[in-house]
Amino acid sequence: MGSPENLLAQPVSEAGRAGLATLLARPAEAVVALDFDGTLADIVPDPEQARAHPGVVRALARLAPLLRAVVVITGRPAETAVRLGGFADAAGLDHLVVLGHYGAERWDAATGRIEAPAPPPGVAAAAAELPALLADTGAWRDASVEDAIEAKGGRAVAVHTRRTADPQGTFDRLRAPLAALADRHGLIVEPGRFVLELRPPGVDKGVALTSYVREVGAGAVLYAGDDLGDLAAYAAVDALRAEGQAGVLVCSSATVGEGAEELADRADLVVPGPQGVVELLTGLAEALARP
Numbered sequence: 001m002g003s004p005e006n007l008l009a010q011p012v013s014e015a016g017r018a019g020l021a022t023l024l025a026r027p028a029e030a031v032v033a034l035d036f037d038g039t040l041a042d043i044v045p046d047p048e049q050a051r052a053h054p055g056v057v058r059a060l061a062r063l064a065p066l067l068r069a070v071v072v073i074t075g076r077p078a079e080t081a082v083r084l085g086g087f088a089d090a091a092g093l094d095h096l097v098v099l100g101h102y103g104a105e106r107w108d109a110a111t112g113r114i115e116a117p118a119p120p121p122g123v124a125a126a127a128a129e130l131p132a133l134l135a136d137t138g139a140w141r142d143a144s145v146e147d148a149i150e151a152k153g154g155r156a157v158a159v160h161t162r163r164t165a166d167p168q169g170t171f172d173r174l175r176a177p178l179a180a181l182a183d184r185h186g187l188i189v190e191p192g193r194f195v196l197e198l199r200p201p202g203v204d205k206g207v208a209l210t211s212y213v214r215e216v217g218a219g220a221v222l223y224a225g226d227d228l229g230d231l232a233a234y235a236a237v238d239a240l241r242a243e244g245q246a247g248v249l250v251c252s253s254a255t256v257g258e259g260a261e262e263l264a265d266r267a268d269l270v271v272p273g274p275q276g277v278v279e280l281l282t283g284l285a286e287a288l289a290r291p
């Protein structure tokens, strides 16, 4: 019989292989951190129709009890990710944490409660200007402006171009006007897969991940993501590795193109979308459960 590592796909980098070996040797010190859309949930045209890939809850429930912690870090509101993920009251996930809005919000399965700061000023005012701004671009002839705007619980507002006739062209044309709108209201623009999100500055997935790793005293971290917003978490894992911690960077290659190629280039391990992430999580659980 081979070693536990041999049950799993091998990272391409030396640092990734060392990170995986440490995670498997000392799982009680390890955190597995996961993005939601594109990593745990397949990309779909309507954000409200996204769901955790079948097998995610079962794979996480097998893995979580073997590790220090499992955390989901997402641009979605925490409540949305918990609902779309089916994470509430899931057996085996009683210590799951979901950090929503890039870390501004936190849901703990242990309490079922969400901690969230007051809604940031500027979001409501920026959102009120969006319909007219989007209509003026002329890009929404075949799609609805209302369907393009995701309210995100009043803490951010996202503009989706996936359902326009020219998703990339519309995305490119909107970058400058949305940056100006965000600036006028003290917000920043977070670009993603055919989405431009106006949100408050001051937090990102890297800040959220580092703070969580320190909170639980982890010595190893595996982070899996698929989009530009995950690059901050990649940088955080690189910084932790520079401090001597173990780290593995996983890219879920949910869809090719869409602007997130840098993630695949920087990853230690590329897996084919949420199905590949489920297989990786299941493989980790099986390797760790072996006597």
Ligand SMILES: O=P(O)(O)OC[C@H]1O[C@H](O[C@H]2O[C@H](CO)[C@@H](O)[C@H](O)[C@H]2O)[C@H](O)[C@@H](O)[C@@H]1O
Residues within 6 Å of the ligand: 035, 036, 037, 038, 042, 043, 044, 045, 046, 047, 048, 050, 073, 074, 075, 076, 150, 152, 158, 160, 162, 192, 193, 194, 195, 197, 227, 229
């Ligand atoms: O941090 P994440 O969990 O990856 O969330 C980032 C954004 O994901 C969502 O948009 C993406 O998924 C949609 C559903 O599959 C898709 O239609 C869209 O094109 C993608 O960009 C979400 O709607 C955004 O609010 C998140 O910020």
